Amino acid sequence: MIQSPANRKINTIGCDSVVHTPYLSVLHGEFPWCLDNSEETSDSGDIVSSFDLVIADPTSNTKTSAQQKKIQERCHPNTSWISYTELFMKEHSSMLVFSPLESIGTYVDALLKAGLSYHTTYLWQKTRTEKSLDNNDPFLAILWASKGTPDSVPFVTETRLINRSLIATTNNSLSVIGNSEKSSLLQFLVQSFTKPEMLVLEPFTGDLELMAVCQKLSRYCLAISRKRSIVRQAERLLLQPLQQTA
Numbered sequence: 001m002i003q004s005p006a007n008r009k010i011n012t013i014g015c016d017s018v019v020h021t022p023y024l025s026v027l028h029g030e031f032p033w034c035l036d037n038s039e040e041t042s043d044s045g046d047i048v049s050s051f052d053l054v055i056a057d058p059t060s061n062t063k064t065s066a067q068q069k070k071i072q073e074r075c076h077p078n079t080s081w082i083s084y085t086e087l088f089m090k091e092h093s094s095m096l097v098f099s100p101l102e103s104i105g106t107y108v109d110a111l112l113k114a115g116l117s118y119h120t121t122y123l124w125q126k127t128r129t130e131k132s133l134d135n136n137d138p139f140l141a142i143l144w145a146s147k148g149t150p151d152s153v154p155f156v157t158e159t160r161l162i163n164r165s166l167i168a169t170t171n172n173s174l175s176v177i178g179n180s181e182k183s184s185l186l187q188f189l190v191q192s193f194t195k196p197e198m199l200v201l202e203p204f205t206g207d208l209e210l211m212a213v214c215q216k217l218s219r220y221c222l223a224i225s226r227k228r229s230i231v232r233q234a235e236r237l238l239l240q241p242l243q244q245t246a
Contacts, residue, residue, distance in 0.1 A: 022215070022238050023214055023215045023218060023219060023220050023221060024211045024214060024215055024220075024221045024222075024223065024234060024237070024238070025220075025221070025222045025223070026205070026211070026222075026223045026224075026225065026230065026231050026234040027222070027223070027224045027225070028225060028226070028227075028228055028230075028231045029224060029226070030224075030226065031081060031084075031203035031204065031224045032081060032084040032085065032088075032203070034224060035047065035088070035224075047088060047222075048087055048088060049087070049088065049089065049090050049091070050088060050090065050199055051088050051089055051090060051093060051199045051200065051201040051222075052090055052093045052094075052193075052194050052198040052199050052200065053093060053094050053095075053096070053190070053193045053194050053198065053199075053200045053201070054085055054088070054089060054093070054094070054095040054096065054200070054201045054202075054203065055095075055096050055098075055186070055189065055190075055200060055201075055202055055210060056081075056085070056095065056096070056097050056098065056202070056203050056204055057097075057098040057202075057204055057206070058077060058078070058081070058097070058098075058099075058204050059098065059099075059100065060204050060205070060206030060207075061204040061206070061226065075102045075103065075106070076103075076106055077099075077103045077106055077107070079106060079107060079109075079110035081203065082095075082097075082107075082110045082111060082113075082114045082116075083110075083113070083114040085114075085201075085203060086114045086115060086116060086147060088201060089147045090147065091147055091148050092146065092147065092148050092149060092150055092151045093146065093147050093150075094144060094145070094146045094147075094150055094154075094193050095111070095116065095144075095145045095146070095147075096142055096143065096144055096189060096193070097111075097142070097143040097145075098140060098141070098142055099121075099140075099141040099142070099143055100137060100140075100141065101137060101139060101141055103141070104121055104141050104143065107143050108121075108143065111143065111145040115147075116145040116146065116147055117145060117146050117147075117148065117149070118143070118144075118145045119144045119145060119146065119150075120143075120144055120160065121141050121142065121143050121144070121160070122141070122142040122144065122160055122161070122162050123139050123140070123141060123142070123160055123161050123162065124139065124140040124141075124142060124161075124162050124185055125138060125139055125161065125163065126138055126139070126140060126181060127181055142162070142189075154192035154193045155192055162185065162188070164181075164184075166188075167184050167185065167187075167188040180209070182209055183209050183212070183213065186209055186210050186213045187213050187216075187217070190210075190213055190214060190217055190219055191217065194217075194219055196217065196218040196219065197218060197219070197220070198219055198220070199219070199220045199221075199222070200214050200219050200220065200221045200222070201221075201222050201224075202221060202222070202223040202224065203224050204224070204225075205223040205224055205225035205227075205230055206225070206227070206230070207230070208230070208233055208234065208237060210223065211223050211234060211237065212237070215237070
């Protein structure tokens, strides 16, 4: 089982000595069940109430292909994971949920039932290129909720549209990580909601983009993925600093 990030013992996936601090850990499995180590230790909650920010994109975990079932899941997604996620959040921490527009109401209800404070939904207008990558709507909804009262408002809640000019203003002191619009968006969100050395949880990991952003920004990231290929890619990402200094 992974060690508690609160104790700065981060799982480095077999890399015993890394010159540059590895800020990412990856678990292969199904969230939240892969985080339950109650049968392995006397302490079943070594990472309970540990994370400062949760960034969840449940759509990356969807395997459905039938069009009718896919539409139904967009309107009525599975939200049972939200109540479990709340257990791993610190007081005053935030959760950001990436959602299709049709799923907003279902997610808001689930956030409130889990005891989280729902604040607002932001919209991200994807470029034509980004839209073509996932064949999805031109707008992505990003729901913001918190556990208790957030320590600070990251940016104006009335700014319902997160546009590229807003991101450019926030990211002007740091080069953009990656070439995609999504990478720029993730960098904007991580910078807005956290500070260096804080802990980020990504319960549904479909790629390395958030991990790369957290590594660059010195935020600890625990990513959970169904795909073994993601774990192998993360291993290679961790080995890069070793290869550069060999």
